Amino acid sequence: MGVDIIIVSGFSGSGKGTILKKLLSFCPELELIKSYTTRKKRDDADFYSFVTLEEFLRLKEKKFFLECNQYSGEWYGTPVHAVQSCINKGKIAVIEIDSNGFNQIMKSSVAKKYRVLSVFIVADADTIIKRLLNRNTENLEKILSRVNSSLDECECIAHYDFVLPNYDLDTSVAMLEKAFLTGEIPHMAFNAKEYKHRMQHLIWLLGD
Ligand code: 5GP
Secondary structure (H helix, E strand, C coil), X not given: CCCCEXXXXXXXXXXXXXXXXXXXXXXXXXXXXXXXXXXXCCCCCCCEEECCHHHHHHHHHCCCEXXXXXXCCEEEEEEHHHHHHHHHCCCEEEEECXXXXXXXXXXXXXXXXXXXXXXXXXXXXXXXXXXXXXXXXXXXXXXXXXXXXXXXXHHHHHHCCEEEECXXXXXXXXXXXXXXXXXXXXXXXXXXXXXXXXXXXXXXXXXX
16 A cells, blocks of 8 residues: 555654755655644745744634644644645645654544554754754754754654664665655664763763
8 A cells, every 4th residue: 555644753863844845846646735834934844834823823723723732832733624625636645743743644534544654854963963053043042942852752653654764865765766666664773761861961060
């Protein structure tokens, strides 16, 4: 059976946005579902519709979202109509969300109706910190909030179909393309205990 919905989650700074951008640029079978968010724009208008908090809460009240969640103080949500219309067109809906949103979808009727494939993208703690500092889009307080979220997210990784450590962009893109189009799951290892240990040390160094 083919895949209808692909859920992509990952640590902030894991490079998931870059991987997805590249994959979507040459895979017409895939369609990215644009999330709604209240956070400030970065260089990512392809990924989001930016709305005010007031507008977001109004849409939430109207059951506009398949799932939604607050992450690092901002709201994010997946518009349900966009997922449905993508699947109706015969395309694969790619949903990039956090692990809380993933849990909401997996408990919903959508997960019973459609074939869902899920991946969690990771990188080692030093790479994550380097990427977040280099992209210059968040202050230190926000960066620390994001890396602290990654410590909690370690507990959820085992619920995904597979984990993808992203060290080389082209390799990651090729592996995801194969998994997404064939439904075949690669077996990759990630040592969450080691990640948490190293990240806690880096958080301590940064906070000093
Ligand atoms: P960022 O601000 O770095 O683009 O995203 C922050 C986090 O929110 C990431 O973990 C991203 O996967 C997640 N996210 C993006 N869109 C959505 C959404 O629609 N719903 C949920 N639950 N999380 C989202």
